Amino acid sequence: MAGRVAGKVAFITGAARSQGRSHALRLAQEGADIIAVDVCAPIGSIGMYPPATDEDLAETVRQVEALDRRIVATKADVRDSAAMKAAVDDGVAQLGRLDIVLGNAGVFEIQPALELTDEAWREMIDINLTGVWNTCKVALPHLIEGGRGGSIVLTSSTAGLKGTPNTIHYTAAKHGVVGVMRTLANEFAQHSIRVNSVHPTGVDTVMIQNEKTWGLFAPDDPAPSREKAAPVFQATNALPVPWVEPVDISNAILFLVSDEARYITGVTLPVDAGYTVT
Amino acid sequence: MTGLLEGKVAFITGAARGQGRSHAVRMAEEGADVIAVDLCAQIGTVPYGMATPEDLAETVRQVEALDRRIVASTVDVRDSAGLQSALDDGVAQLGGLDVVSANAGVFSTARFEDLTDDQWDDMIGVNLTGVFRTARAAVPHLKANPDGGAMVLTSSTAGVKGIPNAAHYVAAKHGVVGLMKTLANELAPHRIRVNSLHPTTVDTDMIQNPAMYGLFRPDLGTSATREDAEAGFRTTNKLDVPWVESIDISNALVWLCSDLARYVTGVQLPVDAGNLVK
């Protein structure tokens, strides 16, 4: 059977590891070639989990190529619109077209609102909000020029729909992503470009699987752990699961970018085990 | 390749024609057996011809042509006892229940002050109470399923926003969202997921009829044709289409019911060509 995105090209940010890598593999399994970018470097104000590395991005390349799909990977920061433009222009030149855009790159940090530094606020907004817009801005001309429409999916969060304490910069940025999505859905529908957002609950990646995040739910525990955090995470969801897997987000994105969702646009799609309905 | 619903049993109301038939056929293509019910008769306050016994027989033929089994009954979703026995009979024959599509519905229009008690009662009876009765009949079977299950309630864009001249429909379709959200919470511990679909106009007899055409072309009244009304329908959407096809709703339904959406619950999913984001 032909893949559900056979012959298409997808531009994915934050593709070195975790969800971004999972999206690249899932779309490649379904026949797409990939333009991947990732910063592969530490971010000053993000200290609670390790950054992705050059080796991570190289591993994504290896795994996509093992599926017999092509991938053009570039080390670039979503905050640097010139570098982003160069990365997508180069990818389209090599792969011949652009159909799908996934604004997935992002960072997370926990900090009580009044302890947040100006620098930490700015970095979060720059990456998780402006970086998403930069991604769309450099990709949209290719989608329009292709004349075949296209599909953009922006990764927000349940924190893009609901307020969550100790993450004011993250929550503000992820709400902002919904504004970007809704505006673009309206402004580019005339080009048959669909724009939607996905809203994961906790996903089993280093972004939440780290001591500081585990400890947030058990402030007095000197040795917080994944096992001890699991029931507390689970209590935030309606379904009896503590978190979801990257592939669950990939499966939602695959549906949204496929022709099966050809008339779905402007939608905020939670993949959240019922987090927002509780 | 195995289907997304291989070996599952689906209960579909309003399955004689339109979206319901499309759901039955699409789910059968993905490997499901079907329990189908439809009224197959006219309701007095409905201004277009409703399904016939021949329509339901045609759904049976099409599902069987795919080598899937189908148990079809003529039942009114307002009739608890009839619904329960049709479902119980289907479950006994097909060996269980995994997914439910509460799709049966009617449409009529009237200025608010002209709405009759009969119009109101028929609408709430079918489009809201009928969904309640469908879900209530199904829940014991889903709870008995160790794998849990998925229920999808067909609402409408009119279940999210108001539209003029259909207060009874808008109220019923909003009510369906309340049911969905409550059931998502109440059934999550049993791994039963509950979501709603919100189509924009779908190309079925419900809207392809002179009463609807006249709404969009008051200048022509009930002599207006599909062609006369098309431009009016188109203005309600953001993507450049007057309506979507039944298959588009079926594709979203299949995704929601499949393991690809195993952690999606409590979600209102528009399939609306951007109607709501406009």
Ligand SMILES: NC(=O)c1ccc[n+]([C@@H]2O[C@H](COP(=O)([O-])OP(=O)(O)OC[C@H]3O[C@@H](n4cnc5c(N)ncnc54)[C@H](O)[C@@H]3O)[C@@H](O)[C@H]2O)c1
């Ligand atoms: N993990 C969760 O619980 C969760 C929940 C909801 C939403 N999300 C969102 O999902 C997305 C993916 O996160 P993840 O869980 O895979 O975490 P992750 O940290 O493993 O992956 C994020 C990737 O983005 C890259 N990145 C970060 N800043 C960048 C920048 N400035 N330029 C380019 N690349 C950059 C990182 O290097 C990393 O490879 C993020 O947008 C995140 O906010 C995550």
Ligand SMILES: NC(=O)c1ccc[n+]([C@@H]2O[C@H](COP(=O)([O-])OP(=O)(O)OC[C@H]3O[C@@H](n4cnc5c(N)ncnc54)[C@H](O)[C@@H]3O)[C@@H](O)[C@H]2O)c1
């Ligand atoms: N067509 C649209 O534009 C549109 C838009 C949004 C939502 N919807 C919803 O989609 C669903 C399917 O509608 P459709 O477009 O396929 O229209 P349709 O009229 O072709 O199909 C509806 C089916 O439901 C059956 N039905 C009606 N009342 C029943 C009852 N009391 N008991 C059992 N069966 C009954 C009808 O006989 C018919 O076969 C409805 O819930 C409708 O409100 C339709």
